[in-house]
Amino acid sequence: MIKIFHDGLIHNPPGGGSSVFEKEYVNYIFDYLPKKEVRLSVGTIPNSSPHFGTLITFSLAFSLAQRLEKLGKSVTVVVGLVDTGSLSTDRFILEDIEYQKSLASTGKINNYLTDFEELLKKLSSYFGNLNYEIVNQSSLSLHLKAPEIINKIINEKEKIGSLLFPETKRLGLRSACSQCGLADRYGLNNSYEDTRINFFCPRHDRYSIDIQKDGLQRLEFETPLRNLIRGLLYTEDNQEKDVPYSWLRITGSDHAGFYQEQTFYKGAALLGADITNSPLIVYSPLVVDWTGAKLSKSILIEGGYKCLIDQGLEYLFNWRRFKEKFGDEGLRKLFKEVDLWLEEPSKLFRSYTIFYFVELFKEEKVITSDIQLEEETWISLQEAQVEVFPKYDI
Known part of the structure; x- marks a missing residue:
């Protein structure tokens, strides 16, 4: 076990987005909708x-x-639960x-669906009974422009495949076998004939779908391809005058920078999209461990973070444990914390370690706005632009 010491000071230095948006970030977003x-x-x-990480992004x-x-x-919050994803325990290597x-x-998916439904109800209630809807990946395929966009991608499959999937240089496009549910995750054995896509199942041989007929909803998209298709569909809606709404996207900041520039903006440009109409993307702060790596579901599923769980910090990874430990009051504290970040973007354009939230949920937590300070101390804190938390060891 490693003990971590700190001086109790929290710094929010300017840089990047926070140097541009000091106070008017939401108004800026509003002007582009x-x-x-x-x-x-x-x-x-x-x-x-x-x-x-999910709690923060949704909040x-x-x-x-x-x-x-x-x-x-x-506003309607559209929550996409990607039912075409998989657990590492449900992936198989057959002939490479x-x-x-x-x-x-x-x-x-039913193992955790009620957790998400409960979380969304509480979020909606806390933030003024906001409208929201839950969709799955097939909702993308229902879009009127989906056949056209997917066909464009297939016609440029060499360029798009190399851009999004440089290791395989193939489109991460798949469809599960109707008999056993297996799908070639990265579409390595796919073949394409006009609007027909042929897939291969190692147990049941070849099968195909026609994207111009009834097969579109059977398609599944690996993450970078899904990101591109979703962004292109939102772009179409944004520029279409008959569509009554504008799209806005929120995602974790691990999908910012090079990832978004290459997998969406460059891909969209290759396909001739007008990216000036692409949705604004707001990035939520990453929650990172002591090394700076993001809090990861896959590591948790594979048995990681045992040391943290042994210290009673399982609530960082599990909604149910969070509810048991902190109840609705803990949720309100978290929602209030995240809400403040939009008022002070220097708190938004950054990452947070798990230890920040460990302190936030300590009963003895002290924040400058909650206590009376001597004038001299208050002035020095204002000049430093910091908040004070107690010292701790973990």
Whole structure:
């Protein structure tokens, strides 16, 4: 076990986004949403109970939605639960090809669905009974422009495959076998004939779908491809005058920077999209461990973080444990904390260690706004632009 010491000071230095948006971040976003209605998109793969990263991203989505409504927008939070994702235990290597069974195929999506439903109800209630809806990946395929966009991607499959999947240089496009549920995760054995896609199952041989007929909803998209398709569909809606809403996206900041620039913006440009109409993307802070690596569901599923769990910090990874330990009061504290980040963007454009939240939920936590300080101390804190937390060891 490693003991971590700190001086109790929290710094929020300017830089990047926080140097541009000191106080008016929400107003800036508002100005780039030309339509009265707004659909605010957020999502996750529901392969575990919601952890702190998910709680923060969802909280930020509802907080921003409430603030936009107060400015005059009509907002619906659209929560995408990616049922085509999989658990590592449901992936198989056969003849050097990785196959998977999705959460929908195995039914394991139901293991955690009630956790997400309960969390969303509480978020909606806290932030003013906001409208929200839950969708799965097939909702993308229902879009009127989906056949056209997917066809464009297939026609440029060499370029898009190399851009999004440099290791395989193939489109991460798949469809589960109707008999056993297996799917070639990265589409390595796919072949394409006009609007027909041929897939291979190691148990049941070849099968195919026609994207211009009834097969579109059977398609599954690996994450970078899903990100591109979703962004292109939102772009179409944003620029279409007959569509009454503008799209806005919220996601974790691990999907910012190079990832978004290459997998979405460059991909969209290759396909001829007008990216000036692409949705604004708001990035939520990463929650990181003591090394600076993000809090990871996959590491948790594989048995990581045992040391933290042994110290009673399982609530960082598990919504149910968080509820048991802190109840609704703890949720309100978290929602209030995230809401403040939109008022002070220097607290938004940064990451937070898990130990920050350990302190936040300590009963003896002290924040400068909650106590009376001597004038000299108060002035020095204002000049330093910091908050004070007690010292601790972990």
